[in-house]
Amino acid sequence: MNVYDCIRTRRTVRNFKPDPVPPELIHKLLKVARWSPSSSNLQPWHLVVITEPDTIKKLAEIATQGPFIDDAPLLIAMVMEETNRPALDAGRAIQQMELLAWSEGMGTCFVGFREPSQQEAVKSLLEIPDNMELITVLPFGFRGERPKGTGVPRKPLAEMAHQGKFGVPYSG
Secondary structure (H helix, E strand, C coil): CCHHHHHHHCCCCCCECCCCCCHHHHHHHHHHHHCCCCHHHCCCEEEEEECCHHHHHHHHHHCCCCHHHHHCCEEEEEEECCCCCHHHHHHHHHHHHHHHHHHCCEECCCCCCCCHHHHHHHHHHHCCCCCCEEEEEEEEEEECCCCCCCCCCCCCHHHCCECCCCCCECCC
């Protein structure tokens, strides 16, 4: 799959087949995150790989915004060291893992833990140090039934692209 088609067709996935993710594919997911660009090349991320069913179940109970993670055979927690731009750097690495997963027939969905008590519970369960920030726990698995429809509606380019100055429609 070429990059353009991968980006154009990628969808959020909340329905996973029970098939385990092969170790070599887990390794590829970790490597693409590792190769992600970061501010000042600090590479401030840490990735916690979770395949144990009991831990996945406990995380699904904590994840009120994403209980569907209980169906995923693999979770990867994105944890960031203190930096000036943890969200930006994490987002870059997450996007690379999402695209690789899609190109390999898998999917994922960003799962947030909004309440401080949820953050604390996840950090405690995964033994994440207090001085690090939990960004998300991403469920990964081979895609289950694909959502119906041809795609996700997008704003017309004319509503978001500007030429030279804001408010001047892009003419390309």
